[in-house]
Amino acid sequence: MSKKILVLAGDGIGPEIVAEAIKVLDALQAEGAIDVTMEEALVGGAAYDDCGDPLPAATLEAAKASDAVLLGAVGGPKWEPLHFSKRPERGLLGLRAGLGLFANLRPAFLYPQLADASTLKSEVVSGLDIMIVRELTGGIYFGEPRGVETLESGERYGYNTLCYKESEVKRICRVAYDIAMKRGKRVCSVDKANVLEVTEMWREVAIETAADYPEIELSHMYVDNASMQLVRAPKQFDVMVTTNMFGDILSDCAAMLTGSIGMLPSASLNAEGQGMYEPIHGSAPDIAGRGIANPLATILSVAMMLRYSLDAGEAADRIEAAVSKVLDQGLRTGDIMSEGMRQVGTAEMGDAVVAALRA
Numbered sequence: 001m002s003k004k005i006l007v008l009a010g011d012g013i014g015p016e017i018v019a020e021a022i023k024v025l026d027a028l029q030a031e032g033a034i035d036v037t038m039e040e041a042l043v044g045g046a047a048y049d050d051c052g053d054p055l056p057a058a059t060l061e062a063a064k065a066s067d068a069v070l071l072g073a074v075g076g077p078k079w080e081p082l083h084f085s086k087r088p089e090r091g092l093l094g095l096r097a098g099l100g101l102f103a104n105l106r107p108a109f110l111y112p113q114l115a116d117a118s119t120l121k122s123e124v125v126s127g128l129d130i131m132i133v134r135e136l137t138g139g140i141y142f143g144e145p146r147g148v149e150t151l152e153s154g155e156r157y158g159y160n161t162l163c164y165k166e167s168e169v170k171r172i173c174r175v176a177y178d179i180a181m182k183r184g185k186r187v188c189s190v191d192k193a194n195v196l197e198v199t200e201m202w203r204e205v206a207i208e209t210a211a212d213y214p215e216i217e218l219s220h221m222y223v224d225n226a227s228m229q230l231v232r233a234p235k236q237f238d239v240m241v242t243t244n245m246f247g248d249i250l251s252d253c254a255a256m257l258t259g260s261i262g263m264l265p266s267a268s269l270n271a272e273g274q275g276m277y278e279p280i281h282g283s284a285p286d287i288a289g290r291g292i293a294n295p296l297a298t299i300l301s302v303a304m305m306l307r308y309s310l311d312a313g314e315a316a317d318r319i320e321a322a323v324s325k326v327l328d329q330g331l332r333t334g335d336i337m338s339e340g341m342r343q344v345g346t347a348e349m350g351d352a353v354v355a356a357l358r359a
């Protein structure tokens with residue numbers, strides 16, 4: 001049966017990069033490798049301009065009715081003066097909450113062809129391939145109570161609460177272990193069990209849950225050490241699983257090891273396997289409308305979508321191989337350009353991926 005994809009191009013470079021991702025989906029569809037129907041809707045600043053709401057009810061309904069959502073990016077200086085509740089970014093948060101997307105998959109990989117792009121030595125990062133699994137709907141970003149009060153002394157007192165239910169830890173660990181089973185079967189659970197009771201429980205639950213996965217090699221690391229190890233010797237990691245806040249920080253750190261923000265996809269999944277897929281970068285207002293943005297992060301997000309939500313792992317592998325081939329051909333957008341390579345625009349890069357896919 002045909003799977004439904006909701007396409008949310010968003011703002012800035014969003015429409016430009018999403019157009020290239022759609023070319024790739026169309027090419028796979030034309031040859032019968034996948035069976036999808038695509039529908040478009042408004043989100044972010046584009047939706048605000050249309051109806052005063054960054055996440056119109058119709059968009060959320062359409063997202064709920066789809067198997068997967070492909071998102072470009074939202075936001076830009078035009079909407080910065082708006083109240084927080086109207087900002088384009090609210091659209092994203094609303095989609096995450098509305099779809100119950102509790103598992104954020106943030107791969108950090110570096111195609112060997114781009115090893116020069118990193119600020120780290122190429123032998124440290126070349127061929128890097130880490131998957132960070134971040135809990136996305138719990139932890140200190142959502143815990144109650146929270147707030148800032150003024151004490152009797154007149155001093156301000158601010159607080160947030162780090163809390164997890166056992167079930168929340170279990171389900172995110174399961175996602176990590178399931179993914180690791182399809183990769184190197186090694187998972188490092190990152191916590192601060194020496195200081196925070198919640199994460200001591202996190203570690204216990206991680207161990208208990210792993211009993212169902214005898215083939216998984218589970219290790220544990222305190223978050224401070226994990227951040228050091230990510231920069232010192234990142235290739236020691238396969239899958240990492242961690243809390244919302246630790247994952248927020250570690251995944252951005254891991255992304256920067258690769259030095260190419262225009263190359264990295266992401267996925268956010270719910271319990272039903274429904275997912276939202278988007279590049280990790282933003283709407284890049286500084287280069288929007290010029291046809292020079294790198295569409296590869298979005299194209300690789302499509303690969304993740306096919307693998308994790310649409311049961312089309314073979315097509316996903318082919319997209320990743322096509323991207324690698326295009327890099328072998330020496331094609332580069334401005335953000336990953338280096339000496340001796342051929343600089344191309346957004347559309348030319350998308351066309352090259354489609355050609356490589358067909359070859």
Ligand code: NAI
Nearest residue numbers: 073074075076077262281282283284285286287293294335
């Ligand atoms: P950004 O990721 O949009 O841009 C950072 C730098 O990277 C810019 O110099 C940009 O030109 C470059 N860049 C990003 N993606 C690129 C691509 N595909 N190809 C070539 N170069 C690329 O982050 P920034 O500038 O902090 O935020 C811009 C807007 O995007 C803000 O309104 C922000 O709120 C929003 N944003 C949205 C996100 C989302 O939709 N998930 C995530 C991050 C930021």
Ligand code: MG
Nearest residue numbers: 248249251252
């Ligand atoms: Mg972040």
